[in-house]
Amino acid sequence: MAKFVCAVCGYVYEGEKLPEDFVCPICGIGAEFFKEVKNTAREETVYVEIDDDNVAISRAPSKCVACGNCKSVCRFKQGVYGYYDLQKIKCKSICIDCGQCTLNCPKKALDIKKDYKKLQEIINSRKKTIVFQTSPSVRVSLAEEFGGEAGEICTEQLVGLLRELGADYVFDTTFGADMTVMEEAHEFLDRLKTGKNLPIMTSCCPAWVKFVEIFYPDKINHLSSTKSPISIQGSLIKNYFTKIINKNPQDIVSVAITPCTAKKDEIKKFDDVDFVIPVRELAEWVKSKNIDYFKIKKSSYDNFMSTGSGAGIIFGSSGGVTEALLRTAYFLKTGKDLQNVEFKIVRNLDGFVEAEIDFAGRKLSIVSVSGTINARKMFDEMKKGKKYDIVEVMACLGGCMAGGGQPINVKLSHEQVRQKRSDALYELDKNSQVRFSYKNPNVNFVYKHFLKNFGSPLLHTKYQDKSDILG
Numbered sequence: 001m002a003k004f005v006c007a008v009c010g011y012v013y014e015g016e017k018l019p020e021d022f023v024c025p026i027c028g029i030g031a032e033f034f035k036e037v038k039n040t041a042r043e044e045t046v047y048v049e050i051d052d053d054n055v056a057i058s059r060a061p062s063k064c065v066a067c068g069n070c071k072s073v074c075r076f077k078q079g080v081y082g083y084y085d086l087q088k089i090k091c092k093s094i095c096i097d098c099g100q101c102t103l104n105c106p107k108k109a110l111d112i113k114k115d116y117k118k119l120q121e122i123i124n125s126r127k128k129t130i131v132f133q134t135s136p137s138v139r140v141s142l143a144e145e146f147g148g149e150a151g152e153i154c155t156e157q158l159v160g161l162l163r164e165l166g167a168d169y170v171f172d173t174t175f176g177a178d179m180t181v182m183e184e185a186h187e188f189l190d191r192l193k194t195g196k197n198l199p200i201m202t203s204c205c206p207a208w209v210k211f212v213e214i215f216y217p218d219k220i221n222h223l224s225s226t227k228s229p230i231s232i233q234g235s236l237i238k239n240y241f242t243k244i245i246n247k248n249p250q251d252i253v254s255v256a257i258t259p260c261t262a263k264k265d266e267i268k269k270f271d272d273v274d275f276v277i278p279v280r281e282l283a284e285w286v287k288s289k290n291i292d293y294f295k296i297k298k299s300s301y302d303n304f305m306s307t308g309s310g311a312g313i314i315f316g317s318s319g320g321v322t323e324a325l326l327r328t329a330y331f332l333k334t335g336k337d338l339q340n341v342e343f344k345i346v347r348n349l350d351g352f353v354e355a356e357i358d359f360a361g362r363k364l365s366i367v368s369v370s371g372t373i374n375a376r377k378m379f380d381e382m383k384k385g386k387k388y389d390i391v392e393v394m395a396c397l398g399g400c401m402a403g404g405g406q407p408i409n410v411k412l413s414h415e416q417v418r419q420k421r422s423d424a425l426y427e428l429d430k431n432s433q434v435r436f437s438y439k440n441p442n443v444n445f446v447y448k449h450f451l452k453n454f455g456s457p458l459l460h461t462k463y464q465d466k467s468d469i470l471g
């Protein structure tokens with residue numbers, strides 16, 4: 001695609017050819033004042049650049065009014081735009097796929113890259129078994145797409161909608177979150193024992209993982225090797241659930257409904273999940289089929305991966321992964337249940353919280369971060385000598401409940417939306433019968449009958465130094 005720059009205001013038009021009657025939407029000057037620029041080096045732009053092969057985000061230049069919102073978010077909240085030398089990055093735009101810019105684009109020029117039409121074709125062909133899983137924070141946000149309130153819990157409507165769309169099975173990714181906790185808690189205790197690769201850094205957020213791979217590759221060893229909840233669950237669906245229902249993995253299409261755009265990139269790495277559909281994309285799909293959300297027959301998750309603990313649920317709010325991890329790590333270390341299961345001290349809707357806690361006689365230093373700009377602050381602290389044992393980072397401010405694929409709520413401020421969705425998740429945890437991942441009966445069943453032990457390669461991954469794209 002060619003680029004044409006306005007000689008007066010710097011607006012950039014992208015397309016095969018600049019139309020002869022083109023008028024700059026910013027300064028009103030005509031096509032004769034535009035100059036074609038070659039893609040040998042990146043230009044400073046007022047918007048974020050998104051490559052055509054970005055699997056998570058799309059950008060429609062014709063809709064852009066050059067307001068600059070996306071660039072501000074990417075630079076000041078995510079710490080991505082501008083943290084590289086534009087002259088050096090020749091071919092690829094630098095993007096961690098978090099989707100935060102799409103939440104702030106007034107013209108929807110930036111949007112989720114949609115895959116639901118491809119999935120619909122597969123469903124229509126009736127040749128595959130369609131297995132959905134839904135992330136914890138989807139149940140506290142989807143209703144907003146249909147006029148409901150932020151934090152309104154709509155789990156049964158969500159499952160009902162997916163059945164209407166063609167699901168053969170619907171599972172709860174909260175189970176996958178509990179599996180992630182089990183594996184990561186073991187990893188953490190091992191590292192605590194040996195002192196190697198501390199602090200452990202959480203790895204369930206693919207945008208954060210990519211951020212480390214690009215900007216801080218020397219910290220890759222600190223990332224937990226445990227896969228994210230959707231990938232663990234996807235792996236168990238393909239490798240274990242298929243055996244139970246007597247199918248081959250290739251007969252299955254595995255779909256994750258997420259708050260997240262970055263998961264579209266994460267799934268390219270494995271064969272665990274075939275499609276990621278974030279909440280706004282799901283809503284568009286439902287509306288395109290004229291399905292009436294209010295008349296949908298409510299439904300419940302299918303057995304087998306149907307139960308998640310309260311610990312798994314709070315993965316959706318920043319600080320929740322640490323809290324869930326501590327609940328299980330404490331049991332694995334002491335053999336006892338924690339009496340006070342809530343670690344409000346690590347809950348974090350504002351971006352950066354440090355805490356010290358007593359963990360079975362050892363003092364643990366914890367930092368819970370959201371918004372990747374705050375991860376830069378955390379790395380600066382480490383550089384100055386600050387020592388942490390656990391580092392949790394979620395790329396989106398407040399965590400997944402405020403993810404880049406979530407509904408855009410025009411009635412409330414971002415802060416109010418975060419608070420309401422987060423409150424709903426913690427309420428679900430409080431009311432859960434099971435609040436510890438190690439007490440989830442489905443988790444124990446899978447370890448007993450399939451995995452046998454911790455550390456299965458099916459549930460773990462490796463990371464890659466990607467800093468070469470910075471030039």
Ligand code: SF4
Pocket residue numbers: 048049057073074078080081094095096097098099100101102
């Ligand atoms: S998706 Fe995230 S990293 Fe990519 S351009 Fe948007 S804000 Fe920046």
Ligand code: SF4
Pocket residue numbers: 046047048063064065066067068069070071104105106107108109110
């Ligand atoms: S936020 Fe949207 S309209 Fe504004 S500069 Fe970015 S892409 Fe263009």
Ligand code: SF4
Pocket residue numbers: 097098204205206207208259260261262263394395396399400401402403404405
């Ligand atoms: S915080 Fe959650 S929604 Fe945002 S990029 Fe990370 S995993 Fe995705």
